[in-house]
Amino acid sequence: xxxxxxxxxxxxxxxxxxxxxxxxxxxxxxxxxxxxxxxxxxxxxxxxxxxxxxxxxxxxxxxxxxxxxxxxxxxxxxxxxxxxxxxxxxxxxxxxxxxxxxxxxxxxxxxxxxxxxxxxxxxxxxxxxxxxxxxxxxxxxxxxxxxxxxxxxxxxxxxxxxxxxxxxxxxxxxxxxxxxxxxxxxxxxxxxxxxxxxxxxxxxxxxxxxxxxxxxxxxxxxxxxxxxxxxxxxxxxxxxxxxxxxxxxxxxxxxxxxxxxxx
Numbered sequence: 088x089x090x091x092x093x094x095x096x097x098x099x100x101x102x103x104x105x106x107x108x109x110x111x112x113x114x115x116x117x118x119x120x121x122x123x124x125x126x127x128x129x130x131x132x133x134x135x136x137x138x139x140x141x142x143x144x145x146x147x148x149x150x151x152x153x154x155x156x157x158x159x160x161x162x163x164x165x166x167x168x169x170x171x172x173x174x175x176x177x178x179x180x181x182x183x184x185x186x187x188x189x190x191x192x193x194x195x196x197x198x199x200x201x202x203x204x205x206x207x208x209x210x211x212x213x214x215x216x217x218x219x220x221x222x223x224x225x226x227x228x229x230x231x232x233x234x235x236x237x238x239x240x241x242x243x244x245x246x247x248x249x250x251x252x253x254x255x256x257x258x259x260x261x262x263x264x265x266x267x268x269x270x271x272x273x274x275x276x277x278x279x280x281x282x283x284x285x286x287x288x289x290x291x292x293x294x295x296x297x298x299x300x301x302x303x304x305x306x307x308x309x310x311x312x313x314x315x316x317x318x319x320x321x322x323x324x325x326x327x328x329x330x331x332x333x334x335x336x337x338x339x340x341x342x343x344x345x346x347x348x349x350x
Contacts, residue, residue, distance in 0.1 A: 125255075126234075133208075144180055148168070180194075192216050216303075221299045224293075238324070244323065258276055259277070268310065276307050280301065283302070
């Protein structure tokens with residue numbers, strides 16, 4: 088007569104652990120079923136991106152920590168380099184020409200770590216949109232239809248000498264799988280637009296300030312205001328009407344104080 092061994096018995100601890108892992112894996116994977124934010128991209132699978140935008144015009148792979156890339160044809164990547172570099176290192180690239188500006192989308196993926204497979208499902212972690220030549224802030228909405236910045240002057244906005252960062256919309260707990268921050272469970276994650284300039288952001292920021300790159304990411308306002316408060320300067324939302332009404336900074340030169348000496 089057949090008997091269940093202790094390791095195969097449905098009531099055994101090992102069996103319960105295996106079922107629990109499978110259950111939580113299904114829950115984690117189901118979190119990737121749709122885009123997390125209004126941008127329509129973050130969280131989608133690589134398959135969904137390719138169904139939405141078509142076959143990538145190229146695939147690029149980062150060569151170093153700096154922005155150095157190797158570009159491959161889609162066919163060469165699928166046939167050879169995908170196996171050599173690893174699939175998640177490849178970023179799908181789509182290029183367009185809009186109003187005389189070359190606009191290049193690059194989708195950065197992260198693997199679903201809950202899938203115990205050699206090639207797990209890839210999901211959009213970040214969208215990088217590059218412009219050539221650089222474009223003013225006021226033209227971003229026209230060049231990137233998915234970009235819809237907030238117009239409230241009090242919307243969380245920050246700047247540094249290289250970038251402008253703006254938060255929009257409510258947080259999403261579903262976005263945790265695409266966040267790499269340590270201790271991410273303690274914070275709320277929202278859609279963030281980050282605009283970079285190779286030449287640097289001038290001290291006097293206007294709607295005519297040019298940027299070279301726009302990124303869609305999931306960031307935490309709590310992290311910015313606590314851990315990164317020394318590098319993120321709070322500013323009025325540059326896409327609000329009130330920002331355009333701000334007077335330019337004073338150009339008056341401060342006089343050098345003349346020391347007074349006793350006679």
